[in-house]
Amino acid sequence: MKGANIFFTGLLFLTTIFLLTCEGETAEPRTDKGYDYFPLKVGMEWNYLMDSIVLRPQVGGILFDSARLDVRETLVDTLRDLEGQLWYRGERYDRRVDSTAWRFSQTFLLRRDDLRAYRQEDNLEFVKMVFPLRADQNWDGHVAFDPFREIEVAGQPIQIYVDWNYRYLSFEQAGTVMDKTYDQLTLVEGADYENLLNRRLAIEGYAKNTGLVYRELEVFETQCQLCCNGDTGACLDLPWREKAEGGFIIKQWLVQ
Template sequence: MKPKQTYLLLILSFLLLQACVNKDCGCVAPPETGISYFYTSIKQFTIYEVQEIDYSLTQNPSIKNYQIKESVASFFTDLDGKETLRIERFKRTTENEAWQIDSVFTAKKRSNEALKTENNQTFVKFVFPLYENQTWDGNAYNALGKDDYTVKKLHQPFSIGNKTFRKTATIIQQDDSTLVDLKKRIEVYAEGVGLIYAENKDLTYCNKPDCLGKNTIDFGKSFIMKIKDYGTE
């Protein structure tokens, strides 16, 4: 083959490769591992609206509304030589108040899992690659006892208010419901954003004959957190 023909063939091959990378041309796409659902960049921030409700047999429900801001402040190398993110969490009651530091925790992504450490407890938030109905022990790195997490609605859209996130993953940590109680813990993550919704309910229902099965709450706690804003600082 002549040099000129070889040169033209190389150019054509390169252009075809670029078309494959940038457009849907029937090429085999790289596998979606799910790693982009978990803390994607330094200086990333997310603001959440939070509502906490405490139910009591003797008093009216106590309702607290406030905002939380999580900021990926920096990264450092841990004792195992792994890059670890420092996450700063701030809190305020209303938008007119200044943010006050609430806590600091860490997170890290490995090739096969994502870990988050709060109050000296490490939790396995993801195991990669993600797939529908996948299950793992979220407490594999702590002494709290086995706690199975399950992936549902993988890469499906999820809406919060006027925001719709095209690709999300719902992680079911617990979802047990009976006539007399409800124990539910779920987290929803969006691609390129991270956590967008969290729900934690531990409720005990009235079990008297006149209210059994009506989901009338006797006591317990409800925590719901919804994304309000996100971006890069």
């Protein structure tokens, strides 16, 4: 890895679909709940490219430590928990793009029932989607754990998941992620807010019959010390990449 303040831009353009009904007619009840956006089958495999930047405190400043990785996720088995619920066990591998050697990264679990889709990783359980897909859907994606839980990032404890509010930005629309076009794409926003000391952005894209095709996570924190000697007034209008003192950026997209 080498330190660099690199700006990544995820391209995600969505066309608009209008749902029209004729005057005097009643729209038919929705029968497709959206389960195909979170498909589960042993043997399924997803290959991604991932750009990551981790902010590492250094003497005299912050190092923006960047890397590009190939990431492979494969569903390898199933299991049932103590309540009899069926989970799919996946394995995640990664490697630097200039390397040929894959390394094991983590095990994860996926599950879907009639109302929700779940992912477990790093001892945290997330509600990734809710069914049926609706424009007015909001949900607590962290109901299974304390969102104030601190996660260590580059040696610093950060409360990544405070004040998230999951919702559908759009669903079942045609769209393009990087250089791949999908006929039916659903976008989930986990967070998009900032205040004086924190910035959180979390977006995921799911394609029908494919699953996760895009993920973007931006977490910044500051105490306005390095940039402004604690002067929050001077710190307020600075770009986050100038005033951030901890956090990370992840952008991940499907390549095949």
